[in-house]
Amino acid sequence: MENIVQVENLKKEYSNTAVLKGINLTVNKGEVFGFVGHNGAGKSTLIHILTGIVNKTSGSFTIFDTPDNELNTVKRKMGVMPDITNLYHHMKGYNFLKYMGELTEDKRSKAGYTELLKKVGLEGAEDQKIKSYSFGMKKKISIAQALLGDPELIILDEPTSGLDPESAIYIRNLISELQKSGKTIFLTSHNLDEIERISDRVGILSNGVIKKFGTPEELKKVEEGSNIGFSVRTIPLLTTEKIEELRALYQLNIIFGEGRQTSSRLIVKSEEDIPKITKAIVDSGLSLYEVKIDEKSLEDVFMNA
Amino acid sequence: MVHVLKREFIESFRSVRSALIILFLTLVAYYSSRFFQNNQVLINQFLSGENTVSIEDVYATAISFIIMAFGSLFVFSISHDIVNSETESRTIRLLVTKISRGQILLGKLLGVILFWWAVITISYIVIFAISGSWSINFYTQTLVLLFYFISFTMLISTIISKTKLSMFFGIMLGIALPVLNVAAIEIDKWYLIPAKYLLPFYYNDQLAMSFVPLIIGTAFFILSVFIIKRRDL
Numbered sequence: 133m134e135n136i137v138q139v140e141n142l143k144k145e146y147s148n149t150a151v152l153k154g155i156n157l158t159v160n161k162g163e164v165f166g167f168v169g170h171n172g173a174g175k176s177t178l179i180h181i182l183t184g185i186v187n188k189t190s191g192s193f194t195i196f197d198t199p200d201n202e203l204n205t206v207k208r209k210m211g212v213m214p215d216i217t218n219l220y221h222h223m224k225g226y227n228f229l230k231y232m233g234e235l236t237e238d239k240r241s242k243a244g245y246t247e248l249l250k251k252v253g254l255e256g257a258e259d260q261k262i263k264s265y266s267f268g269m270k271k272k273i274s275i276a277q278a279l280l281g282d283p284e285l286i287i288l289d290e291p292t293s294g295l296d297p298e299s300a301i302y303i304r305n306l307i308s309e310l311q312k313s314g315k316t317i318f319l320t321s322h323n324l325d326e327i328e329r330i331s332d333r334v335g336i337l338s339n340g341v342i343k344k345f346g347t348p349e350e351l352k353k354v355e356e357g358s359n360i361g362f363s364v365r366t367i368p369l370l371t372t373e374k375i376e377e378l379r380a381l382y383q384l385n386i387i388f389g390e391g392r393q394t395s396s397r398l399i400v401k402s403e404e405d406i407p408k409i410t411k412a413i414v415d416s417g418l419s420l421y422e423v424k425i426d427e428k429s430l431e432d433v434f435m436n437a
Numbered sequence: 438m439v440h441v442l443k444r445e446f447i448e449s450f451r452s453v454r455s456a457l458i459i460l461f462l463t464l465v466a467y468y469s470s471r472f473f474q475n476n477q478v479l480i481n482q483f484l485s486g487e488n489t490v491s492i493e494d495v496y497a498t499a500i501s502f503i504i505m506a507f508g509s510l511f512v513f514s515i516s517h518d519i520v521n522s523e524t525e526s527r528t529i530r531l532l533v534t535k536i537s538r539g540q541i542l543l544g545k546l547l548g549v550i551l552f553w554w555a556v557i558t559i560s561y562i563v564i565f566a567i568s569g570s571w572s573i574n575f576y577t578q579t580l581v582l583l584f585y586f587i588s589f590t591m592l593i594s595t596i597i598s599k600t601k602l603s604m605f606f607g608i609m610l611g612i613a614l615p616v617l618n619v620a621a622i623e624i625d626k627w628y629l630i631p632a633k634y635l636l637p638f639y640y641n642d643q644l645a646m647s648f649v650p651l652i653i654g655t656a657f658f659i660l661s662v663f664i665i666k667r668r669d670l
Binding site for chain 1: 440444526527528530532533535537667669
C-alpha cells in the first residue's frame with residue numbers, strides 16, 4: 133500500500149518542554165486516518181509540523197515521498213483546514229476563497245466558487261463578510277478553502293468540533309464523499325464516536341507519544357490479560373449470595389459478582405470462564421434469559437491509553 | 438507570490454492613507470519648491486556649495502528632500518505591520534499551508550515597494566505637470582531610498598511580532614534614523630562609523646555608490662526570510 137504520509141521519530145520541544153516525544157506513523161493512500169488525543173496531547177502540533185506552520189525539533193517525515201525539507205514542493209497537493217481563527221475575517225466569503233484559490237493555482241470561475249460553497253453547505257454566503265459568519269459557517273469555509281486546487285491529501289483539524297449535530301453529519305458525509313473520490317484524509321477530532329465511524333485507522337496520542345495505532349476494530353479488541361465484564365438476566369434473580377455460592381460450589385474464576393435489581397453484574401479473567409458460569413447458573417435451577425458481554429468502545433481504549 | 442504582491446498592493450491603495458500621502462507629498466513638494474525657487478541661494482547653501490541644484494530640478498529636490506527627512510517615518514509608521522499583522526492575526530498560518538515563507542515575504546515586499554513607488558511616481562507626475570521638469574537622478578535616488586526603508590521596515594516587522602510595538606518602535610526609528618544618519622556623516626566619531634555606512638544617505642551624492650542601499654536593503658530582506666523560516670508561526 134502506498135504511503136502518503138510517513139513520520140519517523142518526530143520530536144518537538146518548546147522551551148525544553150517536550151510536546152512530541154518521537155512520533156512514528158503512516159497514512160495510506162485513500163484512507164481516512166483519525167488522530168485523537170487529550171487536549172494538549174500534541175495533535176495540532178503534529179498537524180502544524182506536517183503543514184509547515186511549526187518547525188520540528190528532530191526526526192523526519194515525508195509527504196508524497198518528498199522529504200520534509202522540500203515540503204514546499206508538495207503543498208499544491210495538500211489541502212489544510214487550520215483553526216478558524218486563522219481566517220481573513222474582514223474578507224467576504226467569495227473574495228477569501230478566490231484569494232486562497234489563486235495561491236493554489238485553482239483556476240475555477242466565480243460559478244465554480246459558488247458551487248464549492250454549496251458543496252460545503254454555505255450556499256448564498258459568498259457576499260457576506262467572514263466575521264459575520266456563525267461558528268459553523270467559519271468551519272465550513274475553512275474546509276472549503278482546503279478543497280481548493282483539488283488536493284490529494286486533505287488535513288482537517290477538528291472539522292466538526294462545536295458544530296450542531298446537523299452540520300456535523302453534513303461534514304462527516306462530505307468527508308466520506310471525499311474519500312470515495314480517492315482523497316486521503318488525515319483528521320483530528322475529540323469526537324471518538326465520529327472517529328470510530330469514519331476512520332479506517334486511528335492513532336491515539338497521549339503525552340506526546342502514540343499509545344495505540346490500528347483500525348478501530350483492532351483497538352477495541354479485548355487485550356490478552358484484561359478482564360471481561362458481562363451481565364446476566366435470570367429468573368429468579370442471581371443474587372450476590374447466590375454468586376458466592378456458585379463460585380465456591382463450581383470453583384469459578386469470578387473476580388467480581390453482584391446481584392442488581394434486574395440483572396447481575398460479573399467480571400471474569402478470560403472468555404473461557406463465561407460458558408462455565410452460564411452452565412453453573414442453569415445447573416443451579418435458575419432460568420437464564422440473557423448474557424450480555426460488555427463491548428469495548430474506542431472511548432475505553434482512549435481512556436486507558 | 439504574485440497573488441500576495443497583488444493583494445498587498447491593492448489593499449495598500451484601497452485605504453485613505455495612500456490618497457493622503459500623495460496629497461501631502463505633492464503639496465509639500467510644490468510649496469517648498471516654490472519657496473526654494475524664490476530662495477535658491479538658501480537651498481544651495483544648505484547643499485554646501487558643490488552640489489548645487491538647477492532651477493529645473495528644484496521641485497524634484499524638494500520631494501527627494503522630503504523622502505530623506507520623513508520617508509523613513511512615513512514608511513515605518515504606515516507599513517510597520519507588513520509581516521506581523523499576518524503573524525499576529527495568525528492568517529500567516531493559512532498562507533504557509535499554500536506557499537513558502539520566502540514567497541510570502543517576497544510578495545509582501547514587492548507589493549509594498551510597488552505601492553510606495555507608485556505614490557512617489559504620482560507625486561512626480563503632478564509636479565511634472567506643474568513645473569515641466571523631471572529629474573531622473575532624484576527620482577531614482579528616491580526609489581532606492583524607499584526600497585531601503587521598506588526592507589528595513591520588513592526586518593523590524595519580522596523581528597517584532599506585535600503590531601503595536603512595531604508601530605511605536607517604527608515611529609521612534611523613523612524620527613531617529615535621519616538624524617542619526619546626518620550626524621554619522623557630519624561627525625567624525627568611531628562609534629558613528631557603522632551608522633555612516635549602513636544608513637543610506639552617505640551614498641546619495643556618489644553616483645557610483647548609489648546601488649549600495651539596494652544591496653543593504655536586499656540583505657535586510659534575506660535576514661527577514663532567515664528569521665521567519667526559523668520561527669514557529
